[in-house]
Amino acid sequence: MSEEPVGGDLSRLRQLNASAVLRELRGDQPLTLTELSKRTGLSRASTEDVARDLLGRGWLAEVAPASGSVGRPARRYRFNAGAGRLLGVDIGGHKALALVTDLDGEVLNQTRITVDPEAGRRERLAVMDRCVAKALAGAGVEAGQIWSTGVATTGLVDGSGKVMLSDSLPEWSGVDLAAHVRRLVPGPVRVENDCKLAALAETWRGVARYAKDVVFLLAGLRTGAGLIIDGKLHRGFANWSGEIGALPAAGWLQAPKHLESWLENASTSAGFESVFLAAREGDRDATRAVRGYVRDLAVGASALVLTLDPQLVVIGGGFSRSADVMVEPLRRELDRWCLRTPEIRVSAFADEGVALGAVRLALDEVEATIRTGLRP
Amino acid sequence: MSEEPVGGDLSRLRQLNASAVLRELRGDQPLTLTELSKRTGLSRASTEDVARDLLGRGWLAEVAPASGSVGRPARRYRFNAGAGRLLGVDIGGHKALALVTDLDGEVLNQTRITVDPEAGRRERLAVMDRCVAKALAGAGVEAGQIWSTGVATTGLVDGSGKVMLSDSLPEWSGVDLAAHVRRLVPGPVRVENDCKLAALAETWRGVARYAKDVVFLLAGLRTGAGLIIDGKLHRGFANWSGEIGALPAAGWLQAPKHLESWLENASTSAGFESVFLAAREGDRDATRAVRGYVRDLAVGASALVLTLDPQLVVIGGGFSRSADVMVEPLRRELDRWCLRTPEIRVSAFADEGVALGAVRLALDEVEATIRTGLRP
CATH class of the missing domain: 1.10.10.10 (Winged helix-like DNA-binding domain superfamily/Winged helix DNA-binding domain)
Known part of the structure; x- marks a missing residue:
């Protein structure tokens, strides 16, 4: 404001x-x-x-x-x-995605730029900057019209908007994203982990709108989780919640290896989708690989479900587009371990879910300001 | 009321x-x-x-x-x-414990009666009834003075106060505890799982008073967990939260076996305390058994910590009396798996923690009534 x-x-x-x-x-x-x-x-x-x-x-x-x-x-x-605009940014291993919205969160422009996973910190930040500039221009919005900004990033984020630790992008650890984005736009900038914001987006605009307790599973090149408890994003004491994947016994560290092995044996240069594609077409090895992946995914997922007893599990991330070969095996595995298997839903977002969660974060800031009194 | x-x-x-x-x-x-x-x-x-x-x-x-x-x-x-009285009851495998308190939760009488773990449902209920009658008499209180009652029980409890499932006491599954206790005392009766109420007691009167996010671990003949999230008891969608122990990968199913093996080898008829006692005195096999127990306990505990990122872990239950030989190994194991090891505290309650949580449940009911208007 x-x-x-x-x-x-x-x-x-x-x-x-x-x-x-x-x-x-x-x-x-x-x-x-x-x-x-x-x-x-x-x-x-x-x-x-x-x-x-x-x-x-x-x-x-x-x-x-x-x-x-x-x-x-x-x-x-x-x-x-229409009195003001919000900005939501998702910066990750493979892409930058920016959304410009009105104060209701209606999207005016969505811009996506691919980033090389091997890119260094400076290059990744530069792509993000270009992505934000292009989204603003596409929406016909000046930076000065942005009231509030939310940024989603891979890795663990501290309270000040700094990335504390990123396993998938080691060069990203330590980047002060909030400070960087404040140079691009005025107004408050909040930064949060991408899995957490994906969970938030599902309860706001996605398939979890009706639920108060939700486990969101990011199933993709990375495996992650975001938790909604009692209708609110659960962050934890140091904002490090949802990190069950770090525990070897949870199976998530080894889960993608089943898919990788299949890709190696098939000596294909195609992406992970090809495993799911082959499984869908009845390839037995591919089916076995997907089952192995789901079996490992389900151990950590069951740990989350048994801990929290959520109403709903939402599957998002890149692999969720292959939900047709994944959800039934996952349900069977959850039935095996859980006392009560919750409803399972698949995210309806393409790849904008995380950025939408970032918009919701920006909107939270505006609504908190409205609640506590307008700033002059 | x-x-x-x-x-x-x-x-x-x-x-x-x-x-x-x-x-x-x-x-x-x-x-x-x-x-x-x-x-x-x-x-x-x-x-x-x-x-x-x-x-x-x-x-x-x-x-x-x-x-x-x-x-x-x-x-x-x-x-x-002093205008009214509260009753808190803990009914479990080995004992019934009843507390009669004033409306501030100050204990007027505490009565404990041992129950044979092999006792049938009727016998266990009869012991509970005797325990309540003795506590009321000991406090000089008529049943009619009880404004509100909380009951803690082993097993999973549904919203109406019925025990849905008890692994440790199979004959207990299905008992309608709320209906039974309503025959003993007037006023509202609420029933809840004992681990959940032990967690509640720690945030009310115990070592977790300052913390908003707490994982309570019951370490004893059974292993269990109760979760405080954002200052409130987390129940879950069907009241089945905290049941990570049901997942074999969490290690809790096999954890006590290390202690059992030692007892078998030592061919002693003494209880589990003897393992901890021997470990404290430097017995190498006993130390190894305790380490094995802690190693398995720590896997499930780490799953809870990584999921929730709590401020505090509280160790309660029978084995917590041997905290001196358990806490340091547990901390080392948590350090091994967790991204951030929270503070670990040992419950200061003897065996009345669960019943105190039941009193807190009864008090919640009174305070809700005061908040929303007195009943005539």
């Missing part, structure tokens, strides 16, 4: 009143001043005062009066999701 | 006012009517009205005026924890 389009100081009380009005208008329904006054508990005069001010700042928009009302219809107001 | 000592209907509004006053007085500080009026937002007259009523019902008590005040000192009031 450091680049608010229309300036001017708000007293603390007016800030709180404005927050109360905005909170009510974050719902889908436009409201009249009378309704707003009733819901916020503010006097009619204060409500009018606040609404006029927020209209001037562009935060509210007037909606055409409801038809069919008798007499002069009352004006209705809604939150103006 | 179905057996309130002083009867009479409260209108809904008066109930809410009374709830507001009681909520404020649940803190440690006695308050004057002026302070109560300010904190609750009620008028002075309403506050006086409510206070008089609650005094009459025995819910409030007057405290001697603060000394040193100028003029006539104002009367101060506190919550009367």
Whole structure:
């Protein structure tokens, strides 16, 4: 909010009143001043005062009066999701993906640039910068219009937005992503681990919308997990939750080896999809390789399920596109180990899920600001 | 609250006012009517009205005026924890333990009766009934004075207070504990798994008071876990959380076998404590057996830690009395597998921790009632 389009100081009380009005208008329904006054508990005069001010700042928009009302219809107001823009960035081993959205999270532009997994830190950051610039240009948005930014990255992230440890990209450990992105856009920048944000995206816009306790499994070149507990992203004491894969007994370290062996024997230069493709076509060795992969994946997944007893397990990541050959074997393995096998769903996102979670993180920041009072 | 000592209907509004006053007085500080009026937002007259009523019902008590005040000192009031009684019961394989407390959870009587692990369901229930009757008599309390009851049991419990599944006591599966205990005492009866309640007790009165994310490990004849997440007991979708022990890869199924083998070789009829005793005295085989036990325990414990990244691990259960020979090896094993080894603390409870958790469950019920309005 450091680049608010229309300036001017708000007293603390007016800030709180404005927050109360905005909170009510974050719902889908436009409201009249009378309704707003009733819901916020503010006097009619204060409500009018606040609404006029927020209209001037562009935060509210007037909606055409409801038809069919008798007499002069009352004006209705809604939150103006177009007042500002959000940026969500996913930077990983193989790609940078940036989303520019409005304040409701509606995507205005999605830009994806491939990165060489072998790229060094500087090169990877440069690709990310290009990706952000292209997404902004594609959405017709100036950097200054971005109110809040979320960044998803591979690796463990500390509270300040620095990457603490990345197994898959060792040169990435130690990069201060928050500081780097703050040079590109104004406003708050929050950084979070990609599995955690993928989980968040599933509860926000994905297949886990109805569930309060969710285990999200990233099944792909890496295996990872993100946890939603009691409707909230579970981070843990040092933000290192979901790392069951580090435990050899959980099977995730060795899981991809079944697929790698098949690729070696088939001496193909094709990607992992080819194993799933071959399994789908009935190749016995490929089927065996997929089963082996799922068997190992299921041990760690069962550990998560037995620990948390979630309502739902969501499978995402690159291999989730081969869900048709993976989900039934996985369910059978979970049945083998779990006291209660939860529902299993496959992510409906292509590869934008993680970046959408980053947008949700940026939106959390905006909503927290609305809740606690607007910054001038 | 179905057996309130002083009867009479409260209108809904008066109930809410009374709830507001009681909520404020649940803190440690006695308050004057002026302070109560300010904190609750009620008028002075309403506050006086409510206070008089609650005094009459025995819910409030007057405290001697603060000394040193100028003029006539104002009367101060506190919550009367003696207005009602709570009952906490722990029924397990080897014992029944009952606590009778006041509404602050201060223990008035603790009664323990040993049960034969081979006892049938009826016999075990009869011992529990005797234990409750003895605890009530010991506290000089009539069953009718019990406002709320918590029951801890081995096994998985459903939402209605029925034991769904007990591995250690197969004959116990299916027993409707809530219905049974309701025949003994009036008021609400809640039933919960013993590991979960032990975890709750640690955050309430034990070594985990300061922590928001806690893994409680029950290390004893059985191995189990209870999870506190974000300051609350984590139950899971079907109340089956913490059951990592069911996964063979977690090591808990085989962990006690190291100790059993030592006991067999030593051909002693002494209990498990003798292994720890021998290890403490430097017996090499016993030390090896304890290490083997800890090594297996640590795999499942690491799975919990890597999943949740808790601030604290608390070791409870019978073997926790041998913490001096167990904690350091456990810490080393956790260091081996975990990305971040949390602080490890040993429960300070003897064997009343689980029953204390049951009291906390009973108290939750009373406080929920105070929050949402008193029942007449």
